[in-house]
Amino acid sequence: MELMERVREIGAGAPGLPDAGLDAARVALRREIAREGRMDAAPRRRRTVRWIGGSALAGGVAATALVVGMVMVPATAPSASAAQVLEQAAESTLTTTALSPAPGQYIRIEEIARYELGWAPDPKDADGGWWDSRSAETSATVLQTRALYVPADRSADWVRDYNVSTEVIDISGPDADVARLALSTSGPAAGLDVEVYPGGAFTEPELAAQGITAPRYVNGMQCYYDEMPRDPKALVSWLEHHRAASTTSPSCPPPSLTEPENFNLAPAELRATMFRVLALTPGAKVVRTDGDVTTIAFPESGESDWMNTVDIDTATGLMVGRGNLDDDTWSSRIVVSIVDALPSTLVVPSP
Numbered sequence: 001m002e003l004m005e006r007v008r009e010i011g012a013g014a015p016g017l018p019d020a021g022l023d024a025a026r027v028a029l030r031r032e033i034a035r036e037g038r039m040d041a042a043p044r045r046r047r048t049v050r051w052i053g054g055s056a057l058a059g060g061v062a063a064t065a066l067v068v069g070m071v072m073v074p075a076t077a078p079s080a081s082a083a084q085v086l087e088q089a090a091e092s093t094l095t096t097t098a099l100s101p102a103p104g105q106y107i108r109i110e111e112i113a114r115y116e117l118g119w120a121p122d123p124k125d126a127d128g129g130w131w132d133s134r135s136a137e138t139s140a141t142v143l144q145t146r147a148l149y150v151p152a153d154r155s156a157d158w159v160r161d162y163n164v165s166t167e168v169i170d171i172s173g174p175d176a177d178v179a180r181l182a183l184s185t186s187g188p189a190a191g192l193d194v195e196v197y198p199g200g201a202f203t204e205p206e207l208a209a210q211g212i213t214a215p216r217y218v219n220g221m222q223c224y225y226d227e228m229p230r231d232p233k234a235l236v237s238w239l240e241h242h243r244a245a246s247t248t249s250p251s252c253p254p255p256s257l258t259e260p261e262n263f264n265l266a267p268a269e270l271r272a273t274m275f276r277v278l279a280l281t282p283g284a285k286v287v288r289t290d291g292d293v294t295t296i297a298f299p300e301s302g303e304s305d306w307m308n309t310v311d312i313d314t315a316t317g318l319m320v321g322r323g324n325l326d327d328d329t330w331s332s333r334i335v336v337s338i339v340d341a342l343p344s345t346l347v348v349p350s351p
Contacts, residue, residue, distance in 0.1 A: 004325070005045070020267070022240065027030070038148070038349060041286070043073070053196070056157075081286065082296045083279040083284075085296060085312060086275045086276065086278055086279040086296070086312070087279060089275045090276050091272070091303045091317070092315060093268055093272050093318065094116060094268050096268070098319050098337075099318075099336070100338070101338050102152060104152065104340065105340055105341075106150060106340075107150040107151055107330065108148070108149065108336070109260075109334065109335075109336055110259070110334070110336075112332060113144050114143055114169075114330065114332065115133070115139045115142045115143075115144070115234075116328065116330070117132065117143055118132060118134045118139050119129045119138035119140070119179040120134070120137070121138075129179065131174065131179070133330070135306060135328050136173070137173045138173025138176055139171070139172065140168060140171040141168075142166065142167070142183065143165070143166070144166050145166075146164055147160070147164050148261065149339070151335050154199070156198075157198055158194050158196070158199075158218055159195070159342060159348060161343075162195070168180065168185065179243045184350060194346060200217055200218045200222065201216065201218070201251075203216070204216050204253045206305075214251045215251060216251055217252070219261065220253040220262060221255055221256070221262040221263075222265070223255075224255050228270055230273050232276040235236075235273050235277050239277075241268050242255065252297075258278075258298070258319075258322070260310065260319035260320065260321070260322060261334070264318050264319055264334070271317065275317070278298070278326045281298055281299075282299075283299040284296055287307075292313050292315040293312065293313050294311070294312050297309045298310070305312065306324060306325070306326045306327075307324065307325040308322070308323075309321075309323045309325060312322075318334070319334060319343050322334075323335040335341065
């Protein structure tokens with residue numbers, strides 16, 4: 001079935017949009033996919049490599065291989081269109097139990113990011129230099145894992161562990177020995193440890209310094225749950241009008257449909273609608289499959305020809321990874337599970 005035929009079927013019975021309005025909405029969707037989202041925490045150290053979770057799909061995996069368990073394996077030939085895959089995910093997400101903790105339990109959302117880092121030597125720096133995302137003679141491949149614990153009662157404390165683990169896959173170059181020691185102080189999670197967010201909210205230091213004390217939400221999309229339409233075409237229109245009105249606030253960053261953590265925590269019926277909205281994006285295409293996981297690429301907006309990617313688990317209807325076809329310096333995968341309690345080894349700071 002052609003994509004536009006699928007769009008018409010999905011939108012049947014919804015309030016109609018004029019052609020000009022639909023075109024504008026599509027542009028808004030492309031901008032939304034490529035936009036820079038919120039940072040989960042402000043950098044604690046100058047030149048620290050921050051989590052790319054704060055950038056909408058910045059970085060990625062190579063077009064001819066899939067990161068599964070962070071081992072590069074050949075991609076399989078796509079067998080379905082992006083619209084078909086997203087429709088399947090929409091149906092699956094309505095019945096998944098992966099996000100249904102019992103009282104006292106937590107949803108654990110683990111993100112394992114793969115970084116390609118370059119070392120910038122500087123004899124004046126206390127560490128002898130610093131790591132960043134630029135290429136250099138001394139380079140490293142690092143896996144950095146963080147985890148968010150969301151309580152069944154979402155008004156209770158949310159907890160994020162920024163340093164679940166750090167694994168250096170490879171490091172080489174003339175400054176490898178010095179640079180390895182600096183990974184703990186200038187690597188991806190430098191200066192970050194464990195943070196607690198009462199009710200999923202926090203005060204961002206950079207905003208507080210400007211006199212803005214309105215709390216921000218770990219899941220910024222929760223600001224919009226009640227007002228986001230559950231009809232795909234109506235949600236397209238809502239996104240466009242929301243953009244045009246510039247109604248965002250420090251507490252509520254612009255709604256994003258392509259940040260897995262935020263996406264997965266939305267109510268099931270809203271997740272289904274968002275999958276169907278993503279199916280409206282012109283140029284979306286399936287680039288690889290691995291079992292139940294399908295990687296879909298979306299074009300950036302404007303004159304850019306980059307293709308951002310999200311990994312969709314069609315069995316559970318969850319987003320389980322993100323990246324970019326045109327940049328192999330960063331990618332990540334997401335693991336969602338239900339746990340009975342916070343780990344006994346997790347040291348939670350006092351209020």
